[in-house]
Amino acid sequence: MDETAHALGASRTLWELVGRRAGLTPDRPVLLQGDRTLTFGELRDGAERAAAGLYGMGVRPGSVVAWQLPTRIETVLLSFALARLGAVQSPVIPFYRDREVGFALRESRADFFAVPGTWRGHDHTAMAERLGARGVFEVYGTLPDGNPGVLPPPPADGTAVRWIYWTSGTTSDPKGVLHTDRSLIAGGSCLAHALQLTSDDVGSMAFPFAHIGGPDYLVMLLLYGFPAVLFEQFAMETALPEYRRHGVTVAGGSTAFYSMFLTEQRKVPGQRLVPTLRLLAGGGAPKPPEVYHAVVREMGVQLTHGYGMTEVPMITMGAPDDTAENLATTEGRPPAGMEIRIVDPEGKPLPAGADGEVRLRGEAVCQGYADPAHAADVFDADGFLITGDVGHLRETGHLVLTGRMKDIIIRKGENISAKEIEDLLHQHPAVADAAVIGLPDPERGERVCAVVERRPGTDDLTLTSMSAFLRGEGLSVHKLPEQLEVVDALPRNDALRKVLKYRLRELYG
Incomplete structure (x- = not known):
């Protein structure tokens, strides 16, 4: 910086x-x-x-x-x-x-x-x-x-x-x-430092400014004194002319955006999609390594991906001058001032390479939640935020995420509660039971899949009719499942008869 x-x-x-x-x-x-x-x-x-x-x-x-x-x-x-x-x-x-x-x-x-x-x-x-x-x-x-x-x-x-x-x-x-x-300010400073930007850059904001990434990005502009292009309603076909007109050098947002750029690039192989573009950057959703390699190979630009959440807008970020292997397979390293601790189920710190729960401490970490009822499980005794994410640190300090303890789905950078959708599906007259899971998706990071047991004697449930029902119950469009699987019985354990979601992920992933 x-x-x-x-x-x-x-x-x-x-x-x-x-x-x-x-x-x-x-x-x-x-x-x-x-x-x-x-x-x-x-x-x-x-x-x-x-x-x-x-x-x-x-x-x-x-x-x-x-x-x-x-x-x-x-x-x-x-x-x-x-x-x-x-x-x-x-x-x-x-x-x-x-x-x-x-x-x-x-x-x-x-x-x-x-x-x-x-x-x-x-x-x-x-x-x-x-x-x-x-x-x-x-x-x-x-x-x-x-x-x-x-x-x-x-x-x-x-x-x-x-x-x-x-x-x-x-x-x-x-x-x-x-x-x-x-x-x-701390979150935006971390992002700016990791991306190694200068006053000559031109950024872009394709995601909603109301997202936690909004002030994160504005802080970066204020620190380095460069502009960004805003999109009220993002669509790649209308955004590309604006990228070119304003000479955008840095774009992205999340895995979904990388995939959109690749789709457009493949329509004009061998040509620079945006001549001034040198870097795609983002976070908020899993990034398959093959997406990194495809962007670098086909678009001729660098791709840096990071790890953040509403509670901590910038945790780690890939640096443009890092190795291809680290950029493809890790979430990058934390900036100065961000402490990452990997712990076992008892909360004891684990060594590099060992998988455990990710916990965080630093100025960019939130102050907790508006509802005092959530306060008990926000921070541990040492003041580290309990994330519920699972991963490990390499000897180099790079973070590798391997799973989540929380039952949430991250679709296009937005957190979606599986329970919210399940609760609504249980109100459907044709549904006896339901489990909602996230499945890997190269464009969205994760896609929402609903697996339901059909109530005996009812008509077949279709994705169209299920979506219409959920919309009628007030579910936001971005949370609607993209995949529906109807089964005779959901897999359950022998003790409390809890649904075994990991088996569903193995079956449909």
Whole structure:
């Protein structure tokens, strides 16, 4: 990391980081979207005016403001306006619906809720009203506006909880993950350092800004002073012209994105898909080694993949100058300040090469969960986050993940609770019992597979009818199973008759 980026990384708060970057390079672009460009100076000034407008609406330091907005320049401005005020933000992925949104609003006790109105055919305002949300206001093409002279001083404490991000865990309800400005700055600093970027790079954000990766990526832009292209609704056929027009050098997001790039590259073998592109990077889902080798071989660019989660946005990352073997078969190494401990079932540290549970400690680690009921199993006695993931460290410090103790499915970088889908399937009149598993998928990382026992005397269950039922029960589209297997009996153990999911994974994987 260069000296300027290192100094900026010591900022106490995100707003301090914005101000320091804007003071250094006010006229350099930070966000590119279509024909629009936002500079670092405009980010600071526009966010401050929006903060004044929010203040006039009654938003105060400590107010909880949920927002469910697409990835737009206005969304980034709103988020930094809230950071200027010292409000507590609760970003919600824009394609979530009543079940998840209602839970997030209740759990966070949101005082205000920003929505885009009707977006992609869904009336978010009507949903907010249906859920009884407080302080609903619309943000899409315009923002609240006011005189910054009315604002109180910006927050100075970077260790106060000001962010609640939502993730699905082993239960049917999501968990609200508590973050501070400093934990997000630390995560973004780790990512920037690992990727070895410079001010000459041009990045891209194909994933939702409401994801934990949103501020992670923005911190990287602020540290190094380079821009990124935003996509409100990502589709490769419309994104490629934008990559080329803006000269993107760094792209990616997750395994699904690598696969999309490969699909397009194979349509024009021997040609550079994006002439300026030099690096694909991402995380959030398993990466098969063959995907790494195909990207390097067919696209002529480097691929670095990492390990992160909502609780810790950047844990390890492959470095562009690492060996091909490490880049293909590991999750990379942790940056300075991130401790990884591999432990046995009793919590005792294991040596390099031994598989065990992965535990983490460092500034980028979250402060816990919004629900105090989850507090007991968040950290161990030494302050390490208990991840539930299984893996081992090599002698070189590279992390290899080999499984998960948590029963979650990671599809395109998003955590999906198997239990949530199972609970809904049990309400289907044709289903006697159900097990939902994740299966390896080269495009999605994992795909969702539902294995069901059909109730005697009922009609055959099809994937189409099952999907229609789940959508009718309010399940988000991105959680719908892509595969259905109907069986006479699920495999179970002899003691408590628990379903043996590992046998299902062996059978259908």
